[in-house]
Amino acid sequence: MQTPNNYIKEHKERFLNELVELLKIPSISADTAYSQDVLNTATAVEKALSNAGCDIVEVIDTEGYPIVYGEKIIDPNLPTVLVYGHYDVQPPDPLDLWDSPPFEPVIKKTKLHPEGAIFARGACDDKGQMYMHVKALEYMVKNDQLPCNVKFMIEGEEEVGSKNLAQFVAEHKDRLANDIILISDTGMIANDIPSITTGLRGLSYVEVEVTGPNRDLHSGLYGGAVANPINVLTKMIAALHDENNHITIPGFYDKVEELSQEERQEMAKAPFNLEAYKETLNISAVYGETGYTTNERNSIRPTLDVNGIWGGYIGEGAKTVIASKAYAKISMRLVPNQDWEEITQLFSSHFKSIAPEGVTVKITPHHGGQGYVTPIDNIGYRAAAKAYETTFGKTPVPQRGGGSIPIVSLFEKELKSKTILMGFGLDSDAIHSPNEHFGVWNYLKGIETIPYFYKYFSELKS
Incomplete structure (x- = not known):
């Protein structure tokens, strides 16, 4: 045979x-x-x-x-x-x-x-x-x-x-x-x-759009006087994590299952070389939610990451402009029991709530899953x-x-x-x-x- x-x-x-x-x-x-x-x-x-x-x-x-x-x-x-x-x-x-x-x-x-x-x-x-x-x-x-x-x-x-x-x-x-x-x-x-x-892990993927003035503006004539959508968007994104890299959306962790110490100890038995991991990625340190190992952060814990961000002038040379709009694509990796549609709604409500006066926010859900x-x-x-x-x-x-x-x-x-x-x-x-x-x-x-x-x-x- x-x-x-x-x-x-x-x-x-x-x-x-x-x-x-x-x-x-x-x-x-x-x-x-x-x-x-x-x-x-x-x-x-x-x-x-x-x-x-x-x-x-x-x-x-x-x-x-x-x-x-x-x-x-x-x-x-x-x-x-x-x-x-x-x-x-x-x-x-x-x-x-x-x-x-x-x-x-x-x-x-x-x-x-x-x-x-x-x-x-x-x-x-x-x-x-x-x-x-x-x-x-x-x-x-x-x-x-x-x-x-x-x-x-x-x-x-x-x-x-x-x-x-x-x-x-x-x-x-x-x-x-x-x-x-x-x-x-x-x-x-x-x-x-x-x-x-x-x-x-599950997934919730959204696109956000922040709009300020009705057109792009000269940054000398208007800078400091109107909200800059790019500045605003970056501040809003930064506010989605606290100093411990914990996601700040209210209710986000309500259904997250906390694994027992016994389960986490079993996970830790899987071979993993942190120094080799860093060397492969050419980074000097790992980064993530306080209180969890690298292998826990990327598997049993939920995350929120910006996958793309753009707005204003990004061509060669300089153009002094305050953009009318700024955009970002954001993905949230979810753990079992987190419902992706519920998380999408929680994100949308919270993100709109932290927007300052002077801008409007539009959120477009793309896709997701459990x-x-x-x-x-x-x-x-x-x-x-x-x-x-x-x-x-x-x-x-x-x-x-x-x-x-x-x-x-x-x-x-x-x-x-x-x-x-x-x-x-x-x-x-x-x-x-x-x-x-x-x-x-x-x-x-x-x-x-x-x-x-x-x-x-x-x-x-x-």
């Missing part, structure tokens, strides 16, 4: 070349200038699923970008795994910070990836990790090793909040029925320390743990993740299924940043490990 590892060695170059071709397509869902590229990527995923062995593959239209659905049903009486992923990517800006063009993939060796890493937008988030599942299916089908049914739901709007996924799931519950959901859109601690993400925690005693987690043990030779560490995949809580609500997060990226892979990359070793290790999840899940489910 051919093992996944042997099959990967035989087809390694093809697996890499196929991913490189997928990464060349700039499927940027946030920018309508790339609409056709997003659609072309959906078609490419459709073809890949068909070639891998799915008996039914469809590109299903939504009010936005389509969802690619595929399935391989070998016996209705067997368990069914539903694989979720996304084929859209983040905008690559700022382009001048990339060492190579974001949609011209290159493979380069790095300190953490001595076998090479693929540098391109979407390499890790999520084209590379999604494509691991396609190639894992190919291995199982070609070698008669698929022990259960499998369904794929690959969307094109994850990076803009999965705007149409909820309606799609609600309308296709029977078609999407499954026993477990499998997602690779997270990471692991290190290549020699496998881990499984057991929790995700946090999620999966128990480590269910058979899905146990199957994933055994799969990692088989290919890594080590028991994976359960860890809470700091990112958000809002649709995970939606899946549990609508499909009544647990989600297992088997990520193979690293924190250093620069997702959402210039020079995003994904290790060749990680990509191939994912393809090797995923089939064992199917094997062990089917055995535990029977």
